[in-house]
Amino acid sequence: MKRLTKRFLELLALLSAEAVLIGMTFLLCLLVFGYMVQEVFVYKDTGLDNALFSYAASHRSEGMTHFMRVISFFASADYLLVAPPLLVMVFAWFHSLRWYALKILMIAFTSTMLNQLLKSLFERPRPITAMLKESSLSFPSGHAMIGVSFYGLLIYIVWREVHNPFWKWLWISLLALLLLLIGYSRVYLNVHYATDVLAGYAMGILWLLLAIYLMKKLEKFYRQKYMAEKLEELES
Template sequence: MHVFKQQLQQLSLYFNYIISLPVSSYNMRQRLTQTFLRLLALLTAEVLVLGLAMLLCLALFFFMAHLVFVARDNTLDAALFAFADRFSSPAMTQVMRGVSFFASFEYLLVVPPLVVLVFSFFRGWRWLALKVLLISFSTSILNQLLKRYFERPRPETALLEQSGMSFPSGHAMIGGAFYGVLIYIVWRTVRAEVWRWVLTLLLTLLVLLIGFSRIYLRVHYATDVLAGYAIGLLWLMLSLYFMRRLEASYSRKYEQQV
């Protein structure tokens, strides 16, 4: 928000400068006005859409927190537990345990560093490697801080033992952020649009299945999972936005030195 205010102040100063130009500088004023309008269009497209998406994520997170800790309404949790129970079977339980593994502590302890290691060998992908590392690591820390703050116990009817607090779901939050970065990388690196959409849909489906697996296994309430998705996506968008600005700033400084 502070960065957004600074951008608006800079644009306001720029606009005042354009207006103050003398009539003899009409052509220059026209060119500057066109440049200003292009900058304003970019600002509107990126910042406003991004800001709206982040506000929606924040609203969803606080709504889930309100349901759990203020209203103490378990209607949503009970409804989704009942829905998951329709698919209950020994075979499905094994499948859900397998799906859940793809956002487990053991998995995320190994796979993101491996992705970073592979990306580091490609010169143009080193910034992408840094994004994977920082976003995965920072999301994990944020999740633990939120769990300790809210201290919601896990469901008592869990199908497997799981330590730690329940709100928000670490699998939904950290897994969503990690696979969200991979979706971002897909759109940055894959040229064929068909494959972009195929990979995006597969990764999105995996994230949704991971969230459902946590409800099915009764190690999380539905409100935990939805809150995890919301805050994980919010943190992902914030991180990517500021890291893109850092990357652009670094690139400009490097070009000036060269």
């Protein structure tokens, strides 16, 4: 047992702080999603959902409702059918950012497909008090899940590419705040339960981390293949 523990600690020491943080985040999101599934579909506990609905109702007003509708739009299907393709075209214009264009396209598409698959699997109806007419199912929230995948990728790009600390943290903070408001807007408008939103956040982050990892592997393979072909051309 001591030898096994020692080997585990040695392996952990080889990992970077970033790799450990990513691994812990992945595991935490997996646990959160599993816990939400258990609470909703096994124990059928509505305590958290009712508490958040009551909190939202306590400060509901015409102005706040309008604001929440606007916030909700920034993760709607209409918006996400336009914003990612526009960003893809912008990033594709710059040679150094073309892989980000591919990541945006692939992650936006796959997260949407995965969300629809999960909704059809769990088949949870929307709250009957919904303030917007939306026909799709409720669990997990598409706005939360696809929004995290899209804006989370933008946060990742800002983290990697923006070197000025002020602008880097300003953009990261604004994007993170927008994500939180999008999730809350869905509860405020009664189109999702709080558990839908938390499950959407968890699965969105899970899929984003996995997709970035797989895309980095693909990028590395492609670059190695490209360099090998160029080397062969020079030698011939």
